[in-house]
Amino acid sequence: MGEKSASGPTSGHGDITPDGPTVTHEEGSQEQSKWKMTKGGDGDTAMALFSDPAELNEQIDPKEIRRLLWKIDFMxxxxxxxxxxxxxxDKTTLSYAAIFGIREDLNLHGTEYNWLSSLFYFGFLAWAFPTNFLLQRLPIGKYLGFNIFLWGVFLMIQAACHNFATLGVLRVLGGAAEACSDPAFMLITSxxxxxxxxxxRIGLWYTANGFGIALGGLLGYGIGNIRGALPSWKYEFLVIGALCSVWGIVMFILLPDSPVSAPGLTKRQRRLAVERIRENQTGVENKRLKPYQIKEAFLDYKLYLFFILGTVGNIPNGGISNFGTLIIQGFGFSTLGTTLMQIPYGVLIAISILICVYLNDRFQNRRCLFIVLFLLPNIAGAFGLRYVPLDRKVGRLICYYLTGPYNAAFVLILSMQIANTAGHTKKVVTNAVLFLGYCTGNIAGPFFYKSDQSPTYSLGIWSMIVSHLIEVVVIITLGLLLRWENKKRDRIQSQMEGGLEGRDLNATAFLDLTDRENLNFRYIY
Known part of the structure; x- marks a missing residue:
């Protein structure tokens, strides 16, 4: 399954989209009136960078663009x-706290530890839609930095908890504060x-997921060796929370809100930054909430498939992120040895993500194919954890490590979502729903790990196997549907005046049209 180029949007006359409303495209002398309509406020914020239509077609030096891309990457x-x-x-602090004695100190019984794992995602779930709409209305860099600061504060306060109830409330608040993170990262990337x-680019920032596991192992080992007045699990919350809050302040100050207003770029560089993404047909941003785009999002089958992918892709994550240390400890390692065994796991995740995005880029964006390929090690590893004998500790540890590459597959799922959704309000809604699935999976995941099945957790391992198999079926289905959509649009436009070659990217690139409204939009699979 490959990528269909999104070159050019209009044929120069009235077009009726295959899935949505009629979109009228003027030509010739009417170009100026269309420009004025767009400048009137209904189009994308990027239009404010251009003082007249001629600037949309200015010649650009490829070397200048490459220098600009490096600058953007560093920004x-x-x-x-x-x-x-x-x-x-942060997601593994509770896991490390578990082996540092939090369950005994807070007298956690039955499924209370499982609930602490899931309550974080209940906060995430409850605040998912409000925070996504706030991301559309507010400066995205400032809003993101503020939430990260709060999230670190809530994490530090967890060190003062003395029972399940207070820790549970703070887990909910921490989840709400983090609810903007992944959607914000995806909007920024788009x-x-x-x-x-x-x-x-998603792979590069998501790779830090793996390095976070490795760094978390090192921090856990260091914190576990602290011999202070407090239990080790309290230092875990205090140290990680303080670092998060400091980084939230840094992001609030330094992370630009948009290419349209980035203080580190000249006006020409801002225009070039916008010009680069014209071919996306998804625009930069639009601050006006559009109810019809909300409705269209919920009538689009892609939204529901991405919800399913978010769910089944994160049932394994919800279990492994909270029970991974307990699974490793069950292999016979000491407490501090268990923290160190997480380091290779994190490095493997980082490497698998980088290999996956490199291969996807090298072989023409065959995203569905590489998603399936990078799910296969996880399925094999999960079967190994289920059936390799308990006395084969090295073999079982290798199988545990093989469950890491699902992160690489999820990176490409995220990239498919932002690449295949146009219209800023529709993007916000689809983001929110995908991460509702993300929350649902992470909430459900820990409950498959029954304490009476420790350390093998057979039900939890089966939840991984079944989830990944469902994921394979859904991603193949999505790829076939998107391929059919592209062929349908090619057929319609080939019968129009000018044919497929007569389309003009400038006409619809920044009108804040949805992917269904814009006949010239092509899906990537």
Whole structure:
């Protein structure tokens, strides 16, 4: 399954889209009136960078674009990568706290530890839609930095908890604060990068997920060796929370909100940054909430398939991120030895993500194919954890490590979602729904790991196997449907005046049209 180029949007006359409303495209002398309509406020914010239509067609030096891309990378990726490392470290703080004695100190019984794992995602779930709409209305860099600061504060306060109830409330608040993170990262990536570039850039900041696991192992080992007045699990919350809050302040100050207003770029560089992403046909941003785009999002089958992918892709994550240390400890390692065994796991995840996005970029964006390929090690590893004998500790550890590459597959799923959704309000809604699935999977995942099945957790391992198999079926289905959509649009436009070659990217690139409204939009699969 490959990528169909999204070159050019209109045929120069009235077009009726295959899935949505009629879109009228003027030509010739009417170009100026169309421009004025767009400048009137209904189009994309990027239009404010151009003082007249001629600037849309200015000649661009490829070398200048390459220099600009390097500058953008340094302006965006380090902040997102460090932040994402902290996200995963945060998700594993409870796992490390478990082996440092939090269950005994807080007298957690039955499924209370499982609930602490899931309550974080209940907060995420409850605040998912409000925070996504706030991301559309507010400066995205400032809003993201503020939430990360709060999230670190809530994490630090967890060190003061004395029972399940207070810790549970703070887990919910922490989840709400983090609810903007992944959607914000995806919107930022879609603002700054072409659809071809997006998988690599998502892969680069998502790779920090793996390094976060490795760094979390090192921090856990260091914190476990602290001999202070407090239990080790309290230092875990205090140290990680403080680092997160500091990084939230850094992002609030330094992360640009948009290519349209980035203080680190000249006006020409801002225009070029916007010009680069014209081919996306998804625009930069639009601050006006459009109800019809909300309705269209919920009538689009892709939204529901991405919800399913978010769910089944994260049932394994919800289990492994909270029970991974307990599974490793069950192999016979000491407490501190268990923390160190997480380091190779994190490095493997990082390497698998980088290999996946490189191969996807090298072989023409065959995203569905590489998603399936990078799910196969996880399925094999999960079967190994289920059936390799308990006395084969090295073999079982290798099988555990093989469950890591699902992160690479999820990177490409995220890239498919942002690449195949146009219209800013529709993007916001689809983002929110995908991460509702993300929350649902992470909430459900820990409950498959029954304490009476420790350390093999057979039901939990079966949940991984079944989830990944469903994921394979859904992604193949999605790829076939998107391929059919592209062929349908090619057929319609080939019968129009000018044919497929007569389309003009400038006409619809920044009108904030949805992918269904814009006949010239092509899906990537």
């Amino acid at each position: 965006i990726l380090p902040y997102l990568a460090v932040c994402y490392a902290f996200f995963y470290i 603002m700054w990068y072409t659809r071809k570039e997006q998988p690599v």
